[in-house]
Amino acid sequence: MSDFKNKTKLLTRIKWVSRIWGIVYIVFFLFMLIGYAIMDQPSPDDTENPLGTRVVISFIFVFGYFAGLILAWKWEGLGGLIAITCIISFAITIQNMPVYIYMLMAIPALLFLICWLLSRGVTIKKETY
Numbered sequence: 001m002s003d004f005k006n007k008t009k010l011l012t013r014i015k016w017v018s019r020i021w022g023i024v025y026i027v028f029f030l031f032m033l034i035g036y037a038i039m040d041q042p043s044p045d046d047t048e049n050p051l052g053t054r055v056v057i058s059f060i061f062v063f064g065y066f067a068g069l070i071l072a073w074k075w076e077g078l079g080g081l082i083a084i085t086c087i088i089s090f091a092i093t094i095q096n097m098p099v100y101i102y103m104l105m106a107i108p109a110l111l112f113l114i115c116w117l118l119s120r121g122v123t124i125k126k127e128t129y
Contacts, residue, residue, distance in 0.1 A: 011119050015076070018111035022069035025108065029066065054093060061090035065105070072112040076119070080112030 064086035072079025084106060091102045 083109035
């Protein structure tokens with residue numbers, strides 16, 4: 001029984017650490033997106049540097065990463081897998097960022113996957129009082 005309680009506590013802690021870490025990333029990204037949206041934008045005549053295909057594809061991977069983190073609140077395995085896949089694809093697409101940034105971004109998704117793997121076969125029953 002003690003082993004079951006310890007495993008349940010560990011799963012709960014891993015789940016909440018990954019959720020909080022994911023929320024921090026999402027809030028930071030939204031803050032940056034809003035800041036970019038209210039910045040002075042170039043005039044429509046300035047077509048010197050339009051968005052390229054590479055940038056659009058990288059945004060798809062970034063939004064997929066955040067969608068995976070959000071899905072992981074309900075389905076840890078599916079959401080973590082989507083987030084990891086998107087962050088690896090993003091790293092392949094945008095190769096000019098330091099590796100530690102990708103590793104930091106992968107931590108919440110890896111924690112969701114660890115939580116999913118550890119929780120397989122464990123049913124957490126609520127005690128009735």
